[in-house]
Amino acid sequence: MDFRYTDEQLALQETLRRFIARDYDFERRRALARSELGYSAEAWAQYADLGLLALPFPEEYGGLGGSGVDIMVVMEQVGEGLLLEPYLSTVVLCGGIIRDHGTSELKRTLLPQIATGKTQIAFAAYEAHGRYELAHVAATATPEGDGWRLSGRKSVVLDAPSADYLLVSARSSGKLTDPDGVCLFLLPRTAAGVRLVPFATQSGGRAADVQLTEVRVEAAALQGAPGEALRILERAVDAAAAALCAEAAGIVAVLNQATLAYLKSRKQFGVPIGAFQALQHRMADMYIAEEQIRSMAIIAAVHAHEPDAGARRRAISGAKAYIGQAARFVGQQAVQMHGAMGMVDDLVVSHYFKRLTMIDMSLGDADFHFARFSDALAAGPARTQSA
Amino acid sequence: MDLNYTPEEEAFRAQVRAFLQAELPQDLSDKLRLGRRLRKDDMVRWQKILHRRGWGAGMWPQRFGGCGWSVVQQHIFEEEGAAANAPPQIPFSLRMVAPVLMSFGNPAQQQYFLPRIISGEDWWCQGYSEPGSGSDLASLRTRAEREGDHYIVNGQKTWNTLGQYADWIFCLVRTASEGRPQHGISFLLIDMKTQGISVRPIITLEGEHEINDIFFENVKVPAHNLVGEENKGWTYAKFLLNHERTNNAGIGNCKRALSQLKQIAATQVANGRPLLEEVRFRDRIAQVELELMALEITNLRVLSTFARENRAPGAEVSALKIKGSEIIQQLAELKMHALGHDALPYLREALEPDWVPDPLLASHYPAYAPSLSGQYFNLRKTTIYAGSTEIQKNIIAKMILGL
Numbered sequence: 001m002d003f004r005y006t007d008e009q010l011a012l013q014e015t016l017r018r019f020i021a022r023d024y025d026f027e028r029r030r031a032l033a034r035s036e037l038g039y040s041a042e043a044w045a046q047y048a049d050l051g052l053l054a055l056p057f058p059e060e061y062g063g064l065g066g067s068g069v070d071i072m073v074v075m076e077q078v079g080e081g082l083l084l085e086p087y088l089s090t091v092v093l094c095g096g097i098i099r100d101h102g103t104s105e106l107k108r109t110l111l112p113q114i115a116t117g118k119t120q121i122a123f124a125a126y127e128a129h130g131r132y133e134l135a136h137v138a139a140t141a142t143p144e145g146d147g148w149r150l151s152g153r154k155s156v157v158l159d160a161p162s163a164d165y166l167l168v169s170a171r172s173s174g175k176l177t178d179p180d181g182v183c184l185f186l187l188p189r190t191a192a193g194v195r196l197v198p199f200a201t202q203s204g205g206r207a208a209d210v211q212l213t214e215v216r217v218e219a220a221a222l223q224g225a226p227g228e229a230l231r232i233l234e235r236a237v238d239a240a241a242a243a244l245c246a247e248a249a250g251i252v253a254v255l256n257q258a259t260l261a262y263l264k265s266r267k268q269f270g271v272p273i274g275a276f277q278a279l280q281h282r283m284a285d286m287y288i289a290e291e292q293i294r295s296m297a298i299i300a301a302v303h304a305h306e307p308d309a310g311a312r313r314r315a316i317s318g319a320k321a322y323i324g325q326a327a328r329f330v331g332q333q334a335v336q337m338h339g340a341m342g343m344v345d346d347l348v349v350s351h352y353f354k355r356l357t358m359i360d361m362s363l364g365d366a367d368f369h370f371a372r373f374s375d376a377l378a379a380g381p382a383r384t385q386s387a
Numbered sequence: 388m389d390l391n392y393t394p395e396e397e398a399f400r401a402q403v404r405a406f407l408q409a410e411l412p413q414d415l416s417d418k419l420r421l422g423r424r425l426r427k428d429d430m431v432r433w434q435k436i437l438h439r440r441g442w443g444a445g446m447w448p449q450r451f452g453g454c455g456w457s458v459v460q461q462h463i464f465e466e467e468g469a470a471a472n473a474p475p476q477i478p479f480s481l482r483m484v485a486p487v488l489m490s491f492g493n494p495a496q497q498q499y500f501l502p503r504i505i506s507g508e509d510w511w512c513q514g515y516s517e518p519g520s521g522s523d524l525a526s527l528r529t530r531a532e533r534e535g536d537h538y539i540v541n542g543q544k545t546w547n548t549l550g551q552y553a554d555w556i557f558c559l560v561r562t563a564s565e566g567r568p569q570h571g572i573s574f575l576l577i578d579m580k581t582q583g584i585s586v587r588p589i590i591t592l593e594g595e596h597e598i599n600d601i602f603f604e605n606v607k608v609p610a611h612n613l614v615g616e617e618n619k620g621w622t623y624a625k626f627l628l629n630h631e632r633t634n635n636a637g638i639g640n641c642k643r644a645l646s647q648l649k650q651i652a653a654t655q656v657a658n659g660r661p662l663l664e665e666v667r668f669r670d671r672i673a674q675v676e677l678e679l680m681a682l683e684i685t686n687l688r689v690l691s692t693f694a695r696e697n698r699a700p701g702a703e704v705s706a707l708k709i710k711g712s713e714i715i716q717q718l719a720e721l722k723m724h725a726l727g728h729d730a731l732p733y734l735r736e737a738l739e740p741d742w743v744p745d746p747l748l749a750s751h752y753p754a755y756a757p758s759l760s761g762q763y764f765n766l767r768k769t770t771i772y773a774g775s776t777e778i779q780k781n782i783i784a785k786m787i788l789g790l
Contacts, residue, residue, distance in 0.1 A: 001390060001687065003691055264790070274784075281784070284780035284783040287783055291689075295681045296681045299390070299681075318677050370670070373673055374669050374672075378661075378664050
């Protein structure tokens, strides 16, 4: 066992911290969030130069062969800097799917494109009334000639407006929530029959609803075997949920720093408000939450590519549920302890709070993951000796 | 970052497991498994067995007769011991007074006391709290006055755990009354057989005798039983508390309680099916399990940092103490709740190993049931002892957050 980052990981962390301090301060970030694109194209190019976009891909495809913990290092900084670029969508989620399930030809063409910042992909799997269930697929995939014809609607597709491609789930057989019969297709965002309704998200990014009307794709667009994509989607979402855990851990760390600094500087009744025990104890609870959150993010990161689906789900759903709950506590209390200052858009605190909240609402909230974790307790054998 | 055990650590785990299988007496593990009353002989017997194997003090440095185990090895040992229902080691001796003697005792004290602790020959207890000095420990008033080669000790200690078994007590005593209350405290080792010491049981809410008042009336203590310097005892006292709190998290213990809880919930029936299938109850188990998953890693992260930086445990252990004490309480509460109305019987005789219930009672009242309500009541102590949760938060606020 070892609980340290390697020297390379520490160097990567330091590089990102310097980048954020120099090129991505709070005012710059706010301007980017308001811009048409919603993120910085220059920053994306810099990520490519730094190797971040190549991080989780095999070296033979222009990657760096990075691990789940390497992704954790990056995502913590995505959190600390409230970075807006579509790293999670393109590199972790969709890049991960291409890496794990793409044909070697697709990997050879697409992974270097992602790694060099030339291509972005968005993950279009969730649908209206399906909440976080990946098996809830009403969109249809009908074989047609050598290829397929896709129709249906996808909801809140993160980073879709800037994406070059979409990874779209659609059903070739079975009923609405059958685990079998789900297919996954890679298609250009600009393919005929694809319509986007774009919008901003609460935490500054961009997303879109996607309508597919008789979209024709060729056979090679299908990822994996027909009807068997649910496993692919779940694996990818688990790894991405682990990355979100790290992002939340990064935010909680800087949010606690900000709150602590405020407790020491803000004076009322002639003393710093941090002199009051009611606030000291709350801050102590937030410190403990930060440590526990970090431990859970580590558990999630080291299980991001765990092949045993049960063990992976237990670790990552456990972590996402726990962090959803604990980060909600930290976020709400940070706003509370900042008093009215926690309410304003001009201060970074409210932005940390909003991002933490939206992390919980993404890829399965605390209740969703808690139920998965809890239900597995009844299904699994109680791994114990007799009571 | 790697949460996997190395091949060496796995080999160590196999060794521990084989040892437990071969050497842990069945009657002892049955007592732990069924929550039967544990007596002094049981714990001393286990300490002697460990000592024979050379594992009497795994966590101590080798130069003091320990094994110098790494944090991960200690974790494995504790985890395996708990899973096999091994008795706990005597904490007041091994984890509390011993580290103080190693760091601040003189060679004579180290050479005399440490081997007797590791062999199980001496049982130590703690003389910290007093009737007027609980959370405000530094206000303590038990006096030690120097007379020639001796101190004469007068006063009262309370909330003393298992002093009825003890050969020795380590005491915080006042040797000076000027200046700040923290100044003027000394750390004294006192033979429990000395004339003038009396032990009065305090019966706790579950009906057991675990703690005591201890009275000192003109107790003559040789001056060479002073640890370190006179009036510097507060430093040693805090050092000891940090050591104590490193193990308050008791991950192995919590894991055993969790696995027992799951087993009980799988056995108990509600609405015609296992209680574990009742979502409301299962969710409560899952909630504690998540907290424990996180704490296991936090615990290892914090302790391995101390080890790597070669420093004594610091205020970070307060976070471990808060979480660990809450978790073990929640587990105990759920184990009791799993019983339903079988939590009500109060059968003190059922805590003895030879208890046989009437078949009518046994038809619904499982063998593990008698201790569970008492354990729940008893474990309310964990968020109070060794510095209450509120005191731990004060420590975090001051020492870590700088508030």
